[in-house]
Amino acid sequence: MGKVKLKKEAKLKRIRQFLVLIFLLAFVTVIIRYLLLGKGERDKLGGNTEEVEEALQSSENRLPEVVDTHEDTSYDIYLPTNWHKHSGEIKKILREANVLEVEPMRDFLRRCKKQAVFSGSVFRVALEGGIKAVFKTTSDGNMVRDRMEETAYDLSAYTNFAYVPPTVHRTLECDFSGNGRAEKKSGFLSLFVDTEFDSLRYTKEQFCAILSKIDEEELLNYKVFNFVFGNWDVGPGNVLVARCDSGKETRYHLVAIDNEGIANLQRVRYGEAPFVRWLKCPGAGENIQDFPFDEVNRSGETSREMVARKYGQWPPKRQHNYALFDGAYWAQFADFIWGSESDVTDLLYPKRLTETAKEKLKSLTKESLLELIAQSAGITDFMKARVDGFIERRDMLLEHFGIDDL
Numbered sequence: 001m002g003k004v005k006l007k008k009e010a011k012l013k014r015i016r017q018f019l020v021l022i023f024l025l026a027f028v029t030v031i032i033r034y035l036l037l038g039k040g041e042r043d044k045l046g047g048n049t050e051e052v053e054e055a056l057q058s059s060e061n062r063l064p065e066v067v068d069t070h071e072d073t074s075y076d077i078y079l080p081t082n083w084h085k086h087s088g089e090i091k092k093i094l095r096e097a098n099v100l101e102v103e104p105m106r107d108f109l110r111r112c113k114k115q116a117v118f119s120g121s122v123f124r125v126a127l128e129g130g131i132k133a134v135f136k137t138t139s140d141g142n143m144v145r146d147r148m149e150e151t152a153y154d155l156s157a158y159t160n161f162a163y164v165p166p167t168v169h170r171t172l173e174c175d176f177s178g179n180g181r182a183e184k185k186s187g188f189l190s191l192f193v194d195t196e197f198d199s200l201r202y203t204k205e206q207f208c209a210i211l212s213k214i215d216e217e218e219l220l221n222y223k224v225f226n227f228v229f230g231n232w233d234v235g236p237g238n239v240l241v242a243r244c245d246s247g248k249e250t251r252y253h254l255v256a257i258d259n260e261g262i263a264n265l266q267r268v269r270y271g272e273a274p275f276v277r278w279l280k281c282p283g284a285g286e287n288i289q290d291f292p293f294d295e296v297n298r299s300g301e302t303s304r305e306m307v308a309r310k311y312g313q314w315p316p317k318r319q320h321n322y323a324l325f326d327g328a329y330w331a332q333f334a335d336f337i338w339g340s341e342s343d344v345t346d347l348l349y350p351k352r353l354t355e356t357a358k359e360k361l362k363s364l365t366k367e368s369l370l371e372l373i374a375q376s377a378g379i380t381d382f383m384k385a386r387v388d389g390f391i392e393r394r395d396m397l398l399e400h401f402g403i404d405d406l
Helices: 002-043 049-059 087-096 105-111 148-159 204-211 216-228 301-311 341-345 355-363 366-374 381-400
Strands: 099-104 122-127 131-137 167-174 183-191 239-245 250-256 275-280 321-325 328-332
Touching: 087 148, 087 167, 087 183, 099 105, 099 167, 105 122, 148 167, 148 183, 148 216, 148 366, 216 250, 216 355, 216 381, 275 301, 275 321, 355 381, 366 381
Parallel strands: none
Antiparallel strands: 099 122, 122 131, 131 183, 167 183, 239 250, 275 328, 321 328
């Protein structure tokens, strides 16, 4: 009887231990679930600027990913400070590396609980060597316009004004639709920049809190890049923040994405949001002089219907100033998120010029810009008109700061 009793007690002890283990597992599961839900709530952005500070602090504990580029393993291909130094090598990798996997960018962003707000067909691409890239297909067959993304990168590397992800124009043959059949598509391929900051979810105050982490000279030069080269589409959705960890300190860099706006013919008065040529009739000219700045109108339903009948296309729905000039419809956009023209100009006009910017701006010539652009887009009448705009806005900027010794 004693042995039977001992066996029962041992069995009861094992049962109690098992129940305790189950309870602990359930408790841990609840805690983990609670933490995950907390992060989800932060992603939904119900908080204030302190949440951005927490994201900035937590990112400092994450080591940067170093990728083997097969040619030089001594630098991290994702660090913006290396994009200008190793431009030729990185572009060569993007042009030649084999594609291992393709995934719709919307699927990737939603899986990461990030906003997926963009137009066109965009894919996240895995290349050999563990390199991640972004591929956006040509939407309307305008190859020259599509090449402007590569041109934007070349301009950034040439001037050191901004960090634009390394970009090349490329044709890929992949299973884009996931049905097992390969398709051939042309577009631009850019290095993918991963960031924990989802700017589209942020309030203006939170976005400014992130920008405050950027070195002042870098931010000033970024604004010079936007204005001179006509990168007018500068809402928070087109700005990323990348972390650079040198081992001793952590720095944050502004990364300019979606720079296709430099392809638009533009007219601007200094300090205001630019007018961009949005629609045009057949035979419209390339005139960018004598623009009727003082004869602009405000868009509305009536004007939209009139424009649709005249140009065969609908203008944007959101309200904006517009002008009809030289057979074209010119639109002046405010920021997509906060709806204020001042929000746009905050990222277009520097409060001062850095010494580096002064020297580089004075050295820019029409000939040097055309030579640079020919490497990615070719010299065409389309590009010549854009370069004329670059030089005009360069002169406008120098004149504003009283620099006339060209």
